[in-house]
Amino acid sequence: MKRVLGIIGSPRKMGNCELTVKEIAARLPEASELSMVRLADKDIRPCKACYRCLMGDCPQVDDFGAVISAIVSADGVIVAAPVYLLGAHSSLQRFLDRGLQFWKHLDALAGKPAVGVALAGVRDGEGASLLGVENFMRGMGMEVKGRAVIHAALPGEVLLSEEGMAAAARLAGSLFAPGARQAPSPSCTRCGGTYFEFRGRDRVYCLLCGAGGTVAGEGEGVRIETVAPAHSWRGPDARKAHGEWLIGMKERYLRERDRLKEVSRPYAGGNFI
Numbered sequence: 001m002k003r004v005l006g007i008i009g010s011p012r013k014m015g016n017c018e019l020t021v022k023e024i025a026a027r028l029p030e031a032s033e034l035s036m037v038r039l040a041d042k043d044i045r046p047c048k049a050c051y052r053c054l055m056g057d058c059p060q061v062d063d064f065g066a067v068i069s070a071i072v073s074a075d076g077v078i079v080a081a082p083v084y085l086l087g088a089h090s091s092l093q094r095f096l097d098r099g100l101q102f103w104k105h106l107d108a109l110a111g112k113p114a115v116g117v118a119l120a121g122v123r124d125g126e127g128a129s130l131l132g133v134e135n136f137m138r139g140m141g142m143e144v145k146g147r148a149v150i151h152a153a154l155p156g157e158v159l160l161s162e163e164g165m166a167a168a169a170r171l172a173g174s175l176f177a178p179g180a181r182q183a184p185s186p187s188c189t190r191c192g193g194t195y196f197e198f199r200g201r202d203r204v205y206c207l208l209c210g211a212g213g214t215v216a217g218e219g220e221g222v223r224i225e226t227v228a229p230a231h232s233w234r235g236p237d238a239r240k241a242h243g244e245w246l247i248g249m250k251e252r253y254l255r256e257r258d259r260l261k262e263v264s265r266p267y268a269g270g271n272f273i
C-alpha cells in the first residue's frame with residue numbers, strides 16, 4: 001500500500017486544489033492511502049535567517065516539523081496550488097523559505113516521486129505559478145514525475161473540466177511509474193526545466209536551476225544548451241556540498257562579523273513604517 005501525501009496550497013476547503021488532489025489519488029493504479037495537509041492553514045512562520053538549523057534546531061515553534069515529517073514518510077506526493085496574481089499561492093514559498101532544514105532529510109527526500117498542479121481561474125492566467133509548484137517539489141529534492149496547469153475558477157469546476165480530468169489521469173499514471181520523466185523540448189539540458197529568462201539575443205538563464213546557456217533555431221524548432229551553474233544545490237551531491245558550504249559561510253561570518261558591522265554602521269537607522 002503506497003502512502004500518498006496531498007499538499008494543498010489553497011485556503012478554500014473543497015476547492016479545486018483539494019478536489020484535484022483527491023481525483024489524482026483516486027485514479028492511482030496502485031493501492032494507496034491518501035492523507036492531506038492544507039498548507040495554507042498551517043502555522044509556518046518565516047525563516048529568521050539565523051542559520052541555527054544548520055548546527056542545531058530551528059527556533060521557530062510551529063507546524064513546519066509536522067509537515068516535513070509527513071512529507072518524509074510519504075511514498076509519493078501530490079501538490080496542488082491555486083494561482084494568485086500570476087504566481088503559486090504563497091503558502092508554498094513560505095514553506096520553502098524554511099528549506100535550510102531540508103538538509104537534515106536529504107536522503108529521505110531525494111528522488112521522492114511527486115506530481116504538481118497549478119489551478120488557474122482564467123485562460124492564460126497561470127503566469128509563473130507552475131514554476132512555483134515545480135520549484136517547491138524540486139527544492140526538496142523530489143523527482144517531478146508530472147505537472148499540469150488546469151483552468152477552473154469556481155470551487156468544484158475542475159470536476160467538470162475535460163482538461164482537469166485528463167490531467168488527473170495522466171498524473172496518476174506517472175506518479176509511481178518507473179523511469180525518469182522525459183524532459184519536454186526545448187528544455188534546460190541540466191535540469192529539464194522549461195522556464196527561462198532571455199538575456200540578450202541568444203542567451204538564456206534557467207529559472208529552475210540557475211544554469212545559463214544559449215538558444216538557437218534548429219530546423220523547425222529551437223535548441224537550448226545550458227552549462228552547470230556557478231553554484232548549484234540541485235542533485236544529491238550538490239545538495240550535500242551546498243549544506244557544507246552553508247556551514248562554512250556561517251563560520252566565515254563569525255570571522256568577518258566585526259568588519260561587516262563596521263562598514264554597515266553608517267547605514268544604521270532610517271524611517272520604517
Ligand SMILES: Cc1cc2nc3c(=O)[nH]c(=O)nc-3n(C[C@H](O)[C@H](O)[C@H](O)COP(=O)(O)O)c2cc1C
Binds near residue numbers: 015081083084087156
Ligand atoms: C486572490 C486571488 C487571486 C487570483 N489570481 C488569479 C490569477 O492571477 N490567475 C488566475 O488564472 N486565477 C486567479 N485566481 C483564481 C484561482 O486561482 C482559481 O479560482 C482556483 O481554481 C482556486 O483554487 P481553489 O478552489 O483550490 O482555491 C485568483 C483567486 C484569488 C482568490
